[in-house]
Amino acid sequence: MGQGANVVDLPPMPVVECIPNVSEGRDPAVLDACSEAIRRAGARLLDVKPDAAHHRTVFSFAGEPAPVKAAVLALFETALARIDLRKHSGEHPRLGAVDVVPFVPIEGVTMADCIAMARAVAADVATRHNLPVFLYEEAAAMPTRRNLEDIRRGEFEGLAAKLQQPGWTPDFGPSTPHLTAGASVIGARMALIAYNINLATNRLDVAKKIATAVRQSSGGLRYVKAMGVELADRGIVQVSMNLTNFDKTPIFRVFELVKREAGRYGVTVLESEIVGLVPAAALTTSAAWYLQLDTFKDEQILENRLRQP
Amino acid sequence: MGQGANVVDLPPMPVVECIPNVSEGRDPAVLDACSEAIRRAGARLLDVKPDAAHHRTVFSFAGEPAPVKAAVLALFETALARIDLRKHSGEHPRLGAVDVVPFVPIEGVTMADCIAMARAVAADVATRHNLPVFLYEEAAAMPTRRNLEDIRRGEFEGLAAKLQQPGWTPDFGPSTPHLTAGASVIGARMALIAYNINLATNRLDVAKKIATAVRQSSGGLRYVKAMGVELADRGIVQVSMNLTNFDKTPIFRVFELVKREAGRYGVTVLESEIVGLVPAAALTTSAAWYLQLDTFKDEQILENRLRQP
Numbered sequence: 001m002g003q004g005a006n007v008v009d010l011p012p013m014p015v016v017e018c019i020p021n022v023s024e025g026r027d028p029a030v031l032d033a034c035s036e037a038i039r040r041a042g043a044r045l046l047d048v049k050p051d052a053a054h055h056r057t058v059f060s061f062a063g064e065p066a067p068v069k070a071a072v073l074a075l076f077e078t079a080l081a082r083i084d085l086r087k088h089s090g091e092h093p094r095l096g097a098v099d100v101v102p103f104v105p106i107e108g109v110t111m112a113d114c115i116a117m118a119r120a121v122a123a124d125v126a127t128r129h130n131l132p133v134f135l136y137e138e139a140a141a142m143p144t145r146r147n148l149e150d151i152r153r154g155e156f157e158g159l160a161a162k163l164q165q166p167g168w169t170p171d172f173g174p175s176t177p178h179l180t181a182g183a184s185v186i187g188a189r190m191a192l193i194a195y196n197i198n199l200a201t202n203r204l205d206v207a208k209k210i211a212t213a214v215r216q217s218s219g220g221l222r223y224v225k226a227m228g229v230e231l232a233d234r235g236i237v238q239v240s241m242n243l244t245n246f247d248k249t250p251i252f253r254v255f256e257l258v259k260r261e262a263g264r265y266g267v268t269v270l271e272s273e274i275v276g277l278v279p280a281a282a283l284t285t286s287a288a289w290y291l292q293l294d295t296f297k298d299e300q301i302l303e304n305r306l307r308q309p
Numbered sequence: 310m311g312q313g314a315n316v317v318d319l320p321p322m323p324v325v326e327c328i329p330n331v332s333e334g335r336d337p338a339v340l341d342a343c344s345e346a347i348r349r350a351g352a353r354l355l356d357v358k359p360d361a362a363h364h365r366t367v368f369s370f371a372g373e374p375a376p377v378k379a380a381v382l383a384l385f386e387t388a389l390a391r392i393d394l395r396k397h398s399g400e401h402p403r404l405g406a407v408d409v410v411p412f413v414p415i416e417g418v419t420m421a422d423c424i425a426m427a428r429a430v431a432a433d434v435a436t437r438h439n440l441p442v443f444l445y446e447e448a449a450a451m452p453t454r455r456n457l458e459d460i461r462r463g464e465f466e467g468l469a470a471k472l473q474q475p476g477w478t479p480d481f482g483p484s485t486p487h488l489t490a491g492a493s494v495i496g497a498r499m500a501l502i503a504y505n506i507n508l509a510t511n512r513l514d515v516a517k518k519i520a521t522a523v524r525q526s527s528g529g530l531r532y533v534k535a536m537g538v539e540l541a542d543r544g545i546v547q548v549s550m551n552l553t554n555f556d557k558t559p560i561f562r563v564f565e566l567v568k569r570e571a572g573r574y575g576v577t578v579l580e581s582e583i584v585g586l587v588p589a590a591a592l593t594t595s596a597a598w599y600l601q602l603d604t605f606k607d608e609q610i611l612e613n614r615l616r617q618p
Contacts, residue, residue, distance in 0.1 A: 015615065046614050062615055106611065191611075255600050271603040277611045280589060287592040290599040291564050294580040302415065302500075302586045303612070305355050306324065306371055 014108035016117065017062040017191065018043075018072055020101045022079050023094045025055040030082045034059065037074035042067030046277060055090025056099070060277065062106060069117055072101060076125045076184075084180040085156045095152045095159065096182035098125075102137065103188045106279060114188035115139045122186045126173030129181065132163060133172040136187035141171050148185060156182040190223075193243040193282060194275035195251060197258045201267045204230050207237035210261045214239065214254065221257065223249035236270060246279070252286040323417035325426065326371040326500065327352075327381055329410045331388050332403045334364040339391045343368065346383040351376030355586060364399025365408070369586065371415060378426060381410060385434045385493075393489040394465045404461045404468065405491035407434075411446065412497045415588060423497035424448045431495045435482030438490065441472060442481040445496035450480050457494060465491040499532075502552040502591060503584035504560060506567045510576045513539050516546035519570045523548065523563065530566065532558035545579060555588070561595040 024030045031050055038045050038061050047060040061071055076098055083097035101121070103114040118139040126133045140146040144167070154162045159177040162168050169175055170183060177183060199207060207228030212218045215226040223245035229238050239258055243249060259269050281298065288296045298304055333339045340359055347354050347370050356369040370380055385407055392406035410430070412423040427448040435442045449455040453476070463471045468486040471477050478484055479492060486492060508516060516537030521527045524535040532554035538547050548567055552558060568578050590607065597605045607613055 015612075017611070044615055046611070062611070251596075251600060269601055271601045273604055274602065274609060276609065277614065278609055280593070280610050280612045283593045283596040283610070284589070286600060287560075287596040291560060291595060292578055292580045293583060295582055300583060300585065300587055301589050301592070302326070302355070302371065303324075303589045305586065306353055 014064050014113075015062055015106040016065050016068050016109045016114060017046075017060065017104040017106050018068050018101065019058060019060050019104065020072065020075055021099045022057050022059065022075070022083070023055065023085060023088055023090070023097050023099050024079070024083050025050045025057050025090065026052050030079075031057055033078050033082065034075055037078040038071040041071035041074045043071035051092070053090065054092035055088060056092045056094065065109065065113065065117060068103075069121060072121050073124060073128075076129065080129055080131070080178070080181045085182050086180060088156070093152055093155050094182070095156055096131075096178070096184040097180065098184045099152075100136070100148060101184065101186040103139075103186075104191045105188075106191065111138055111188060111190070118186045118188045122172045122184075125184065125186075126170070129178065131173050131178045131181055132159075132170035132175065132183040134183065134185045135171045136185050137189040139187040145171075151185050159183055190245045190247065191279050191282075193246050193251065193278055195241045195243050195254065196273045196275065197239045197241075197255065198231065198234075198270040198273065199237050199239070199262055199267050200270045201237060201265070202230075202235050203265070203267070204228060204237050206262070206265045206267055207239050209265075210239050210258055211241075213261050214241070214257055221249045221254060224254060246282040246285075250285050250289070251282055252289045255286075323373050323422075324371055324415040325374050325377050325418045325423060326355075326369065326413040326415050327377050327410065328367060328369050328413065329381065329384060330408045331366050331368065331384070331392070332364065332394060332397055332399070332406050332408050333388070333392050334359045334366050334399065335361050339388075340366055342387050342391065343384055346387040347380040350380035350383045352380035360401070362399065363401035364397060365401045365403065374418065374422065374426060377412075378430060381430050382433060382437075385438065389438055389440070389487075389490045394491050395489060397465070402461055402464050403491075404465055405440075405487070405493040406489065407493045408461075409445070409457060410493065410495040412448075412495075413500045414497075415500065420447055420497060420499070427495045427497045431481045431493075434493065434495075435479070438487065440482050440487045440490055441468075441479035441484065441492040443492065443494045444480045445494050446498040448496040454480075460494050468492055499554045499556065500588050500591075502555050502560065502587055504550045504552050504563065505582045505584065506548045506550075506564065507540065507543075507579040507582065508546050508548070508571055508576050509579045510546060510574070511539075511544050512574070512576070513537060513546050515571070515574045515576055516548050518574075519548050519567055520550075522570050523550070523566055530558045530563060533563060555591040555594075559594050559598070560591055561598045564595075 043061040043063040045061045050057040079098045103117050105114050122133040134151045135141050163175045211226040211228040214220040215224050216222050226241040229240050352370040352372040354370045359366040388407045412426050414423050431442040443460045444450050445457050472484045520535040520537040523529040524533050525531050535550040538549050
């Protein structure tokens with residue numbers, strides 16, 4: 001039975017995502033200018049998430065490598081012209097006007113491609129704006145510089161002193177801070193999924209124990225960061241997570257582990273929640289696991305065939 | 310934790326799929342001409358599946374309504390010029406050179422839109438080619454004409470007599486067969502998923518019993534057709550199915566029911582298999598069910614956001 005098809009393999013259109021965090025979260029005019037610069041460069045602006053308390057905004061955009069690169073450069077132009085960190089104070093730590101810029105491979109683009117993009121953009125903006133730039137995560141020049149928190153420690157105010165230390169010469173640009181824009185951190189990483197699992201209990205200790213069990217740092221799954229939190233308005237608790245490599249540590253594995261750990265306390269999963277954007281592959285991989293779809297190929301997804309060139 | 314985003318709701322680009330079955334499965338020149346006609350009209354050709362024994366080919370193409378409609382009209386032009394049913398003999402029953410043409414809503418297109426497309430195309434080709442046309446499935450003018458098998462009964466050879474019967478006046482076109490092209494059946498239906506579940510047993514009676522349990526006609530799930538078959542080369546059996554409305558009767562429900570029914574016989578599911586193309590929504594719906602994703606929206610899928618205008 002059925003109308004089986006021999007689907008033709010065509011190369012996918014390359015898609016890279018960029019998620020710059022910018023140190024402005026209150027002035028809509030500045031944010032609109034940034035959004036406009038991104039769009040005009042030809043990238044698809046997916047999301048703009050300002051946080052007034054953090055005084056910080058997360059931009060998400062995607063597209064083929066060339067327009068995405070152009071959009072990042074345009075964003076640097078706009079942000080550096082309009083943000084003065086000497087007047088900046090917010091709840092989120094920051095090193096630069098354009099604080100951090102990760103490139104993420106989505107489709108038809110490798111991590112190596114993203115690392116190359118990060119390096120090219122870093123070299124460009126460092127020269128063009130006389131800006132110190134550090135590479136991080138997969139693009140890091142040395143293991144001690146992979147972690148964003150380590151690079152950012154000291155923030156804008158401590159930057160002049162930090163740049164003089166041996167071991168903190170920037171990867172590109174001068175060893176003195178940009179007067180108003182500080183320094184920037186540019187790199188490449190896998191797509192990150194913000195994933196929460198709500199438990200049918202008000203026992204915060206249960207959520208915290210499960211978070212401890214499931215996060216990498218305390219012995220759990222490799223690409224999971226997790227914490228237990230209270231959702232006081234609902235009278236329940238949550239295991240709040242970042243999945244930092246959904247290809248290696250897939251959503252379904254995390255779900256099943258949390259569910260089983262919750263069962264040890266007589267607690268069931270109420271629901272789970274993906275916050276923000278998620279690559280389709282993360283979901284189809286989970287569907288394929290549960291449905292035991294052994295021979296399934298992404299080219300069988302009709303919408304994927306429509307998106308090919 | 311996490312970088313939650315308030316995603317902006319944008320209207321999706323409308324996508325309709327068309328899966329015409331044409332009565333030619335052996336002459337590559339004719340099939341190439343048909344493929345070329347479809348492409349030149351601006352539709353995205355997804356698949357061409359010829360069957361020499363059936364002497365029949367299934368074309369799958371999709372796109373926005375206007376190019377898809379143009380592609381169907383171009384296909385009729387090409388097929389009617391090159392196929393002569395008087396010389397046609399194959400294992401699959403057929404009424405016309407272009408035998409059946411279903412329109413399927415994929416995204417941003419309603420069933421009503423597809424019914425309207427079917428009617429418009431039917432009226433056009435009936436007039437242009439002096440061809441009798443019947444509407445079927447969701448586009449059927451009366452309940453007795455919903456089912457393709459009922460309309461096609463008698464095939465090309467019995468068409469002249471059938472068209473003279475009261476109750477078999479075509480919906481469009483003359484009450485005499487087209488000399489070489491017979492009649493065509495045009496309509497609208499939901500996307501169909503060809504879905505098989507392989508069982509870890511060689512007991513064909515188990516597969517047949519499960520098929521009986523799960524198919525609508527003998528008491529099972531409403532939008533499922535099923536049969537039990539043997540995969541002799543592998544020494545196992547299969548429940549082979551067509552899911553005719555994956556929105557109302559989703560894949561995961563079918564899987565879970567078959568799995569439970571198999572358990573009654575001490576049999577496990579080896580794997581399941583989707584044959585050919587599947588709309589992404591069918592898989593993400595299943596993922597959302599297994600992961601208990603209560604508040605998930607399709608706009609959160611990154612690739613969907615890239616495909617919007």
